[in-house]
Amino acid sequence: MTERFTGSFTQQEPIPEAGIEAAIAVMRHGRLHRYNTADGEASETALLEQEFAAQVGAQYCLAVASGGYAMATALRAVGVQAGEKVLSNAFTLAPVPGAIASIGAVPVFVGVTDSLTIDLDDLAGKLDEAKVLLLSHMRGHICDMDRLMAMCNAASVTVIEDCAHTMGAAWDGIASGRHGAIGCYSCQTYKHVNSGEGGFLITDDPRLAAKSIMLSGSYMLFERHVAAPPKEAFDDIKYHTPNISGRMDNLRAAILRPQIADLATQCQRWNDRYYALETGLRDTPGLTVIDRPEAETIVGSSIQFLLLDWAGSAVREVVARCAARGVELKWFGAAEPVAFTSRYDSWRYAPSKPMAASDRVLAGIVDMRVPLTFSLEDCALIARIIRDEVTRINNRMTA
Numbered sequence: 001m002t003e004r005f006t007g008s009f010t011q012q013e014p015i016p017e018a019g020i021e022a023a024i025a026v027m028r029h030g031r032l033h034r035y036n037t038a039d040g041e042a043s044e045t046a047l048l049e050q051e052f053a054a055q056v057g058a059q060y061c062l063a064v065a066s067g068g069y070a071m072a073t074a075l076r077a078v079g080v081q082a083g084e085k086v087l088s089n090a091f092t093l094a095p096v097p098g099a100i101a102s103i104g105a106v107p108v109f110v111g112v113t114d115s116l117t118i119d120l121d122d123l124a125g126k127l128d129e130a131k132v133l134l135l136s137h138m139r140g141h142i143c144d145m146d147r148l149m150a151m152c153n154a155a156s157v158t159v160i161e162d163c164a165h166t167m168g169a170a171w172d173g174i175a176s177g178r179h180g181a182i183g184c185y186s187c188q189t190y191k192h193v194n195s196g197e198g199g200f201l202i203t204d205d206p207r208l209a210a211k212s213i214m215l216s217g218s219y220m221l222f223e224r225h226v227a228a229p230p231k232e233a234f235d236d237i238k239y240h241t242p243n244i245s246g247r248m249d250n251l252r253a254a255i256l257r258p259q260i261a262d263l264a265t266q267c268q269r270w271n272d273r274y275y276a277l278e279t280g281l282r283d284t285p286g287l288t289v290i291d292r293p294e295a296e297t298i299v300g301s302s303i304q305f306l307l308l309d310w311a312g313s314a315v316r317e318v319v320a321r322c323a324a325r326g327v328e329l330k331w332f333g334a335a336e337p338v339a340f341t342s343r344y345d346s347w348r349y350a351p352s353k354p355m356a357a358s359d360r361v362l363a364g365i366v367d368m369r370v371p372l373t374f375s376l377e378d379c380a381l382i383a384r385i386i387r388d389e390v391t392r393i394n395n396r397m398t399a
């Protein structure tokens with residue numbers, strides 16, 4: 001019998017009841033704008049920021065309209081000017097180079113290793129081209145952060161972390177987003193917490209926090225924040241920082257607060273599913289599992305494997321045959337971007353030179369979402385289907 005999977009790869013879990021109730025309360029009192037507070041009240045948004053800052057151990061947190069907005073704000077806050085170059089990953093998703101382009105800056109792409117992390121040797125050769133690195137922990141793969149930070153500190157390159165896929169993850173026990181000057185997160189439906197749209201920015205630097213708050217559209221209401229620097233930090237900044245509205249609202253914050261409180265449990269559930277998949281895929285001939293470094297605390301909300309040096313037609317066949325059995329795989333090697341699978345040479349507004357070693361890896365990356373609506377049995381079944389189809393095509397190629 002040919003096994004099939006019949007579940008959905010895009011179905012998230014419902015919002016926790018506590019979040020639904022808190023959202024209804026916000027709608028009942030009508031104060032949806034973050035600065036629309038009753039006397040002595042801290043808004044849902046301000047409390048959410050306080051709770052997220054405490055969770056990651058950051059001094060300051062700002063909640064905003066999206067992860068992309070958080071990154072653009074971070075780039076502005078550290079002083080990137082139009083026309084300047086910003087280093088970033090060749091393997092990431094479109095909002096990352098998009099954030100750089102949104103402020104008129106120019107992405108310079110750094111290659112990817114077969115561990116799916118930024119190529120630190122390639123980075124070493126490019127550090128003198130820019131003052132800022134927007135580092136994307138793409139698909140949750142964290143590079144050697146000690147080496148990266150030492151390199152960037154030595155070259156006076158400021159690091160901004162894109163933690164859209166690493167909320168809840170860590171390197172050597174330090175939360176992802178706490179190594180660089182600013183960490184940015186997304187609360188969009190397909191990330192680790194779900195408010196439809198939304199994002200966070202965290203930092204320990206009072207100047208960067210004050211600038212970010214002013215940029216996000218604080219008017220002169222910054223004293224209504226909780227996880228913010230004291231008002232003196234705004235003294236000069238408030239006159240010199242443009243308002244580029246991108247605030248979060250209290251409705252989204254209400255939905256998010258219980259999810260942030262529950263994040264550790266959810267991360268554990270993701271990892272149970274991830275390792276069920278990984279176990280099922282290990283030792284499949286022709287398929288390379290991505291081994292995770294010991295120092296990495298992962299959140300397995302997606303899984304990747306490599307079909308390294310396979311012909312494109314053979315990878316396409318695996319993807320099509322798995323799809324026919326209900327398993328949705330995305331391939332980063334396709335010439336044309338499909339859904340979210342774009343890569344550095346897809347972003348033609350930011351010209352780049354081909355990177356042979358990265359192209360070899362990108363051509364082999366197969367990617368799969370792991371929604372929490374999958375059971376552990378679902379994961380074992382999905383792994384069997386992938387294993388079966390990869391083995392079939394691999395046997396034919398090696399016959």
Ligand SMILES: *Cc1c(COP(=O)(O)O)cnc(C)c1O
Binds near residue numbers: 067068136164186191
């Ligand atoms: C989703 C995502 C973001 C932020 O996305 P928004 O949709 O703007 O919240 C940033 N980086 C990566 C790698 C992402 O996948």
